[in-house]
């Protein structure tokens with residue numbers, strides 16, 4: 001039996017509600033498999049701003065660095081939306097990603113067979129979809145300099161951000177994507193805007209060069225605008241997608257609609273050495289926070305990814321994933337995945353779905 005040290009970051013909005021479910025699920029699954037977890041809860045996002053004035057207190061980053069993995073729910077909310085950008089909750093999230101050098105964000109978009117009818121798209125279009133979006137997470141326009149506000153020569157106020165990638169940054173994310181593709185369907189689609197942007201031209205050039213080391217993986221390229229359309233028109237075309245920070249952010253929210261809800265999509269943000277960050281793709285959902293309406297499954301599936309990737313306890317991951325499957329088989333649906341008139345399903349609150357989940361673990 002090993003004790004796994006987990007840095008727990010509930011954050012804001014629905015964050016604390018879904019984190020409670022994930023840590024409870026982990027503890028129960030671990031106890032069945034002879035694994036123990038030690039949770040250290042720390043502040044991030046709006047909660048950290050309120051308590052310390054900073055979106056990522058030094059102590060949180062220090063605890064994260066000493067942990068085996070970081071489990072993060074979500075940050076942000078209306079209350080902090082008017083703060084200057086450098087002081088917003090979102091900066092805390094960016095800072096912990098950068099602080100742990102978690103450059104590779106793996107966002108699987110899988111349509112659970114029980115939910116093929118929950119998607120706003122036709123069943124035959126989404127049934128069997130299994131995409132992995134590999135999003136670069138610590139570079140690009142989210143971090144590029146210069147950024148800020150100023151005044152142009154006409155005296156008008158301007159705002160600007162810079163999309164920039166270096167060759168090594170593109171190379172390392174490309175390798176992660178090719179390696180992942182090699183273990184799956186052996187098809188990689190690199191998404192860029194190289195018909196317009198220099199940063200994308202370099203991106204494409206480097207991806208092609210890295211691809212020479214992976215002759216067994218079929219490499220294709222798509223412009224982001226077309227990719228956004230193809231993801232809806234023919235999602236089964238995609239196996240692994242590799243793309244920049246901003247494009248990956250947008251495509252992964254779009255991909256959640258194949259499965260039916262953002263509340264289903266987990267993610268892993270890894271550096272290859274040191275603790276990774278495991279967080280749902282969705283945000284703090286302030287519109288439903290505190291009402292027991294959140295879907296906790298993306299958070300639980302993120303905990304499962306943590307067990308698989310950082311903690312190397314696939315038996316615990318399997319247990320969590322099977323329990324999620326069982327809950328869906330049992331017909332329990334939170335509001336975001338509930339569709340009227342589907343036989344054998346019923347609308348439940350977060351707490352009821354969680355209780356059922358624990359039973360199946």
Ligand code: NAD
Pocket residue numbers: 014073074075076077078090093262263264279280281282283284285286287288293294295296298336
């Ligand atoms: P959001 O993902 O929080 O919510 C979008 C919509 O999806 C909302 O209608 C919400 O109710 C719904 N939703 C999201 N997760 C759900 C769940 N688990 N169960 C049921 N419904 C769910 O995005 P937003 O509204 O654009 O942003 C809200 C705040 O979250 C912002 O401050 C934003 O910056 C932040 N955010 C944080 C993260 C993160 O912490 N990783 C990710 C995205 C957005």
Ligand code: IPM
Pocket residue numbers: 076090093094249281283
């Ligand atoms: C996400 C979120 C974040 C991002 C925000 C909250 C900074 O949208 O994790 O997808 O854009 O990366």
Ligand code: MN
Pocket residue numbers: 249250253281
């Ligand atoms: Mn996002």
